[in-house]
Amino acid sequence: MRWISDAKRRQHCAAACIPLLAAAVVFAQQPSGRPVVAPPTPPGTSAVLSATPSKPPAPVSYRVVLDPAHGGADPGAELQTGLDEKTFTLTLAQAVAAELRAHSIPVTLTRTTDVALTGGARAQAMNLLHVAACISLHATASGSGVHLYTSAQVQSATPDGQREFVPWRTEQAGYVERSLRLESEVNSELTRAHIPVLMGRATLMPMESAACPALAVEVAPLNDGTTLSDAKYQQQVADALTAALIDWSADWKVQP
């Protein structure tokens, strides 16, 4: 015995399925936070777009990402005999992180051990946390003092909250002005510590893909013969960076 005919069954099924389909379509169109993550492509690929929702969530609390450059099979520059850039940057990052945590400022390091990370993976770590500052740490045997670099991109005319799709390599364009203000804070503290500073613009990964105020800090020896292995010099740089990031915690919400 049939309770309902086939035609009736089809009608009931359609009546139940249409609202479900509509709900699924509406759900799929909802912004899903801020999924600015690294696409699974090799570093250097610029054609991939990252989805930026119409209203990205602002960082709710002050958090800093420190990115010790290089690592693993990539030692970076050989600063002096027995000291590679990857080791120096990790030591400096851990020193700054310890000082910031002592001031109750949450810090995330892109790496805490000697591992290799791609530029995309570093940017992904920065972007997923919605942080207030992203600092990439480098070191070199050339030049003197500390070199500060911000992205060479031009500040995007469109507010970052209104950009629909952003090429992965131009994510920083929405944050250039804030990055310059962060650079200014770091410059002030380094100058206060009597460390010579050189400021410039450059195209660097992961900075170009960072959806946060981002800065590359490159530490070089001093003109007076002070080397990068000098513990006092390292502490001076770490103190200045910590002080700048403490200052930035009071200023980062001010829109340019």
Added chain:
Amino acid sequence: MIPRWQQIIFWTLLLSTVGMAAYLIRLRSRTENRLLAVQDTAPVVASEDAPNAPVTLLIASDFEGALLPVQRFAPLPEEPSARAKAVLTALFAEYATPESPHPLAALTAVDTVYLLPVPASTPASTSMTASGIAPALNRATAPTPIPAATPPTAPTADAPTTDVLASPLLAVVNLNGDFVAHHPSGIEVENLTLLSIVSTLHANLPQITRVHFLVDGQPKDTLAGHADLTQDYWTAAMPITSTAATPEVQR
């Protein structure tokens, strides 16, 4: 017994096949000769008996973080690509000296320089600005450096006036892999090398508005771990950089 008409068709087809094979062999030979002729016209090294001419070198200084203009004399061929390579050879000869403010290994730095018309579509379609020229390296104590985005010096009096220089040019600089392997590593030192190349090319051949770098003929991500080689470097003459570079220079 094979009919006569089938024999005629067979021999006709056979002759046609042999004829087409001969024609294909002839075509292949002509194409090969044409390709070889193109290779023969590739840029050549600067001739030592080329006349000495003034050349403006934008010398990088690691301690100043700036480019400083220096006038030198070097043999400059008339052919634009060879001239560009000769200019860069003179530049890297300066860096190989012991007193260089930007010491680099005394190795052949540039294998070849190719000059091509700038593609019309790229500049406005990207928000990336002059990644090379735009970085305004400055420091309060720097003694009147020439900012990288400053309009270049006037071309030398005997600058070539061939048709290839009548429009904006893309210079493809093919760096030597051995030189790149020995290049010091660091954001500043690598950027200064690239800026020095781009600015020196533009100062001596103002029609060069864009520079692309290869290493041993292949694309490479960075020069020595930091400076980006995946993107082109623009000079200040391009519209996209004139608006972008100015405020950065004034920082």
